[in-house]
Amino acid sequence: MMAGRMTRALIEQVKPMSREFSLECPVPIDRYPRVLLAHGGGGRLMHQLLEEMILPAFAAPGAEEGHDGAVLELAGGRVAFTTDSFVVRPLFFPGGDIGRLAINGTVNDLAVCGARPLFLSAGLILEEGLAMETLWRVVRSMAAAAREAGVDLVTGDTKVVERGKGDGVFVNTAGLGLVPDGVRIGPARVRPGDAVLLSGDLGRHAVAILSVREGLEFESEITSDTAPLHGLVQAMLETGADVHCLRDLTRGGLASALNEIARSAGAGIELEEAAIPVGDEVRGACELLGLDPLHAANEGRLAAFVPWEAREKVLAAMRAHPMGRGAALVGRVVEEGPREVRVRSPIGGVRVLDVLSGEQLPRIC
Amino acid sequence: MMAGRMTRALIEQVKPMSREFSLECPVPIDRYPRVLLAHGGGGRLMHQLLEEMILPAFAAPGAEEGHDGAVLELAGGRVAFTTDSFVVRPLFFPGGDIGRLAINGTVNDLAVCGARPLFLSAGLILEEGLAMETLWRVVRSMAAAAREAGVDLVTGDTKVVERGKGDGVFVNTAGLGLVPDGVRIGPARVRPGDAVLLSGDLGRHAVAILSVREGLEFESEITSDTAPLHGLVQAMLETGADVHCLRDLTRGGLASALNEIARSAGAGIELEEAAIPVGDEVRGACELLGLDPLHAANEGRLAAFVPWEAREKVLAAMRAHPMGRGAALVGRVVEEGPREVRVRSPIGGVRVLDVLSGEQLPRIC
Numbered sequence: 001m002m003a004g005r006m007t008r009a010l011i012e013q014v015k016p017m018s019r020e021f022s023l024e025c026p027v028p029i030d031r032y033p034r035v036l037l038a039h040g041g042g043g044r045l046m047h048q049l050l051e052e053m054i055l056p057a058f059a060a061p062g063a064e065e066g067h068d069g070a071v072l073e074l075a076g077g078r079v080a081f082t083t084d085s086f087v088v089r090p091l092f093f094p095g096g097d098i099g100r101l102a103i104n105g106t107v108n109d110l111a112v113c114g115a116r117p118l119f120l121s122a123g124l125i126l127e128e129g130l131a132m133e134t135l136w137r138v139v140r141s142m143a144a145a146a147r148e149a150g151v152d153l154v155t156g157d158t159k160v161v162e163r164g165k166g167d168g169v170f171v172n173t174a175g176l177g178l179v180p181d182g183v184r185i186g187p188a189r190v191r192p193g194d195a196v197l198l199s200g201d202l203g204r205h206a207v208a209i210l211s212v213r214e215g216l217e218f219e220s221e222i223t224s225d226t227a228p229l230h231g232l233v234q235a236m237l238e239t240g241a242d243v244h245c246l247r248d249l250t251r252g253g254l255a256s257a258l259n260e261i262a263r264s265a266g267a268g269i270e271l272e273e274a275a276i277p278v279g280d281e282v283r284g285a286c287e288l289l290g291l292d293p294l295h296a297a298n299e300g301r302l303a304a305f306v307p308w309e310a311r312e313k314v315l316a317a318m319r320a321h322p323m324g325r326g327a328a329l330v331g332r333v334v335e336e337g338p339r340e341v342r343v344r345s346p347i348g349g350v351r352v353l354d355v356l357s358g359e360q361l362p363r364i365c
Numbered sequence: 366m367m368a369g370r371m372t373r374a375l376i377e378q379v380k381p382m383s384r385e386f387s388l389e390c391p392v393p394i395d396r397y398p399r400v401l402l403a404h405g406g407g408g409r410l411m412h413q414l415l416e417e418m419i420l421p422a423f424a425a426p427g428a429e430e431g432h433d434g435a436v437l438e439l440a441g442g443r444v445a446f447t448t449d450s451f452v453v454r455p456l457f458f459p460g461g462d463i464g465r466l467a468i469n470g471t472v473n474d475l476a477v478c479g480a481r482p483l484f485l486s487a488g489l490i491l492e493e494g495l496a497m498e499t500l501w502r503v504v505r506s507m508a509a510a511a512r513e514a515g516v517d518l519v520t521g522d523t524k525v526v527e528r529g530k531g532d533g534v535f536v537n538t539a540g541l542g543l544v545p546d547g548v549r550i551g552p553a554r555v556r557p558g559d560a561v562l563l564s565g566d567l568g569r570h571a572v573a574i575l576s577v578r579e580g581l582e583f584e585s586e587i588t589s590d591t592a593p594l595h596g597l598v599q600a601m602l603e604t605g606a607d608v609h610c611l612r613d614l615t616r617g618g619l620a621s622a623l624n625e626i627a628r629s630a631g632a633g634i635e636l637e638e639a640a641i642p643v644g645d646e647v648r649g650a651c652e653l654l655g656l657d658p659l660h661a662a663n664e665g666r667l668a669a670f671v672p673w674e675a676r677e678k679v680l681a682a683m684r685a686h687p688m689g690r691g692a693a694l695v696g697r698v699v700e701e702g703p704r705e706v707r708v709r710s711p712i713g714g715v716r717v718l719d720v721l722s723g724e725q726l727p728r729i730c
Contacts, residue, residue, distance in 0.1 A: 040728075042616025042662070043721040047625075068474040068613065069447030071544055071551075076441025082434030083486035083539055087524045109433040121448035123537045125490070157449045157537075161728060167530040172488045172522075174448055174539030179436055186436075248433065251407025260412075297407070356408040363405075363526060 025136035026052045035130040040160025050158065053136060057143040058122065058153040070154035072119060075178065080115035082106060083174040089363040091138065091168055094208045095223025098171055099141030101299060101365055104228045105250065106175040107149045111230035112246035112302060114185035114237070115177030120146060122156040122173055127166035138169055149228040151175070177230075183237060187264035189244040192335035195311035196269060197304040199232060199318055200225065200326035201277040202254060206296035207285045209364055214289070222281055227300030232323040239317045241310035249298040250365055252355060256295070257303055258341045259355045266339055271331035271353070274346045294343070295356055297364040305333065390501035391417045400495040405525030415523065418501060422508040423487065423518040435519035437484060440543065445480035447471060448539040454728040456503065456533055459573045460588025463536055464506030466664055466730055469593045470615065471540040472514045476595035477611035477667060479550035479602070480542030485511060487521040487538055492531035503534055514593035516540070542595075548602060552629035554609040557700035560676035561634060562669040564597060564683055565590065565691035566642040567619060571661035572650045574729055579654070587646055592665030597688040604682045606675035614663040615730055617720060621660070622668055623706045624720045631704055636696035636718070639711045659708070660721055662729040670698065 027049060038045040086102045103120065110117040122142060126135065146153050204225040211222060229248060236243055247257045254276070262269050278293045286293050300323065306314045311329055318324030341353040392414060403410040451467040468485065475482040487507060491500065511518050569590040576587060594613060601608055612622045619641070627634050643658045651658050665688065671679045676694055683689030706718040
C-alpha cells in the first residue's frame with residue numbers, strides 16, 4: 001500500500017483498517033430507517049451511528065477511536081493539503097456516486113500537486129429524513145474508493161440538519177499527501193514551448209450526470225470518468241521528465257483549467273481542436289444537450305504541461321497506464337499574444353476558448 | 366507567529382498573508398447582492414468571488430493561487446489531522462458566529478491532540494440567495510479568528526446549492542498541527558487516580574445560541590465561550606506535567622465527553638457537582654430553558670486528565686492563562702465500578718451522568 005511506504009510509522013493506538021465490510025447496513029434499519037436530527041446531536045444515537053456504520057468502514061491506523069483527530073507519523077518534507085466539498089445531484093449516477101467522487105476528487109487534487117495521497121478526512125452533512133440505506137451506500141462507496149486509491153480515511157465528522165435545510169448528503173473531504181523530493185509542479189512553472197497533454201477523452205462525467213437528470217438514454221450507457229489519477233501521475237514522473245504543471249479538469253472543464261493556468265503562468269495556450277479526444281457518443285450527447293465538451297466537467301482527467309522535448313516520453317508513459325490510455329498531445333504554450341486559450345479548428349480557423357460566466361450545470365460535483 | 370516557528374520553510378510561490386482586510390465587502394454588492402448558483406459553477410463568477418472576496422481574506426504562504434492544494438514544508442514528526450463541519454443556526458449569535466466557530470473548533474480539536482495548530486482548510490457550501498454581505502461577514506470572521514489563533518487558512522473550496530437545498534452557509538474546516546516530541550495525549554492514557562480538571566464554566570455557548578433562537582433576554586447578555594484553546598494547552602504542557610488526556614466539550618457537553626473517555630479508558634469517573642463551575646446567570650437560564658449545564662455544548666472549554674500529584678501545578682498554569690481563569694478540579698478517575706460517570710451532589714447523593722439519546726439542541730455548532 002502506497003500509504004504504508006510513505007509513512008515512517010503510525011503511532012498512538014494502531015487498529016487494522018477494516019478492509020472487508022458487510023454489504024448490509026449495520027444500523028438496524030427497521031428501528032432507524034431514516035436519519036434523525038438526534039443522529040447529529042452528540043448523544044447516544046450519534047455514537048451508535050458512528051460506531052456501527054461509519055467507523056467500521058473508515059477506521060484506519062492512526063484513527064484512535066474516541067479521539068478528536070488522527071495523529072500520524074510523517075516523514076519530514078513537503079506536505080500537500082487540500083479540501084473539496086461535494087454536493088452532486090443525483091447522489092448516484094452511471095459510473096459513480098457522491099462518495100466515490102469525494103474520495104477521487106481529493107486524491108486527484110493531491111496528485112496534481114505532485115503528491116502521493118496518504119490520508120483523507122471526511123465530513124458528512126446529512127439531511128434529516130435521509131434513508132439510512134442511502135447513507136450506508138455512500139459510506140460503503142467512500143470506503144471502497146479509498147481502498148482502491150490506497151488512502152486511509154483517518155478522521156471525520158457528522159452533522160445533521162433539518163429536513164429541507166440540506167439535500168440528502170453533502171460530503172467534504174480534505175487530504176494530505178507527501179510531495180517527493182525534486183518534484184515541483186505548479187502553474188508558475190509553465191513555460192512557452194511546453195507541450196499540453198490530455199490524459200483521455202472529455203465530457204463523460206457531465207454527460208453521465210445530465211443523462212440521469214434529464215432521463216435520457218443513449219445507445220450504450222455513458223458512465224462518469226471518476227477515477228483516482230495519482231498512479232498515472234506517478235508513472236509520468238517516473239519517466240524522469242520535468243513535469244511543469246498538472247491540473248485535473250473538474251468544474252468548468254478543460255476551458256476553465258487552461259484559462260486559469262494561462263493567467264497564472266502569464267502565457268498563451270494554443271490547442272488543436274482535432275487532437276482533443278471526445279468520444280463519438282459523448283459528442284452526440286453534448287450536441288443533443290447543448291453542452292460544449294471543452295467546458296464539460298470531468299472527474300478522472302488531467303492536463304499536463306511538460307517540456308516540448310519530453311512530450312513523446314511522457315505520452316508513452318501515460319498511454320501505458322490504465323488511466324491514460326486515451327492520452328493525447330493537444331496543444332502548446334506560446335509566448336506571443338495575450339494570456340488566453342486559442343483553439344485552431346480542423347479547417348484552420350482560430351477561436352478564443354473563454355471560461356463561461358456561470359456554468360453549464362450546477363451541482364456537477 | 367507560531368506557524369512560522371513550527372515549519373522549516375514555506376515553498377512554492379510565497380505570498381504574504383493579507384493580515385489587513387477591508388471592512389467593506391469587495392464583491393460589488395449592487396451587482397451581486399446575493400449568491401447565485403453560478404458563483405459555484407467553475408466559471409467567471411466563481412473566480413471573481415474567490416479572487417475578490419475569499420482569497421484576499423485567506424491567502425497565506427503556501428497557498429499558490431490557482432493551484433489545487435497548498436504545498437507546505439513540515440518538519441518530520443507526528444502530524445495531527447482533524448475535520449469538523451459547522452451548521453450552527455443562527456449564523457451570528459452573542460459572542461461569535463459560524464466563521465469563528467469553524468476556526469476555533471478545528472484549532473481546539475488539534476489542541477486536545479496535543480498539537481500546535483498550523484494550517485487550516487475551509488470548505489464553504491453556500492445556498493443560492495445568501496446575501497453577499499452575510500457571506501462577507503462570515504469570511505471576514507474566519508480570517509480574523511485564524512489570525513488571532515495564529516493559524517493560516519491555506520486551501521479552500523466553495524460550492525453553491527439551490528435555494529431550499531441548504532441553509533445560508535455551512536462551513537467545513539480541516540486542520541493540521543504538529544505534536545511536539547514527548548507529548549502523548551489520548552483516552553488510552555487515562556489512569557485510575559487521574560485528576561479531572563475543567564478549564565472554565567460550562568454552558569455559555571448553548572445558552573447564547575438558545576437565547577437568540579427563543580428571543581430571550583437576560584439581565585446581562587450571555588455570550589458564547591468560543592475561543593481557541595491551544596495556548597492554554599501549551600501552558601499546561603509547559604508545566605512538565607504528564608498530561609494524559611484532553612477533550613474539548615462541544616456537542617453533548619461535559620457528560621458526553623467524559624462518558625466517551627470513561628468507555629475508551631475502561632475506567633469510571635467521579636465528579637463533585639459543587640466543584641463544577643457554572644455561572645449564576647447561565648444556571649438561571651438553563652433552568653428557564655430546561656437545559657442541564659452538564660449536557661450543554663461549549664466551544665471554548667476543555668477537560669484534562671492529569672496525574673493526581675500534578676493537579677495543583679497544572680491548575681495553577683491554567684488559571685494563569687486567559688482561557689483558563691475559571692479552571693477547577695472537578696473529579697477523579699476511579700478503578701472500581703463500571704465505566705460510567707458518577708456525580709456526587711453537595712448533600713452526598715450520587716447519580717449516574719449518562720449521555721442523552723439525542724441532544725438538547727440541534728445545530729448547536
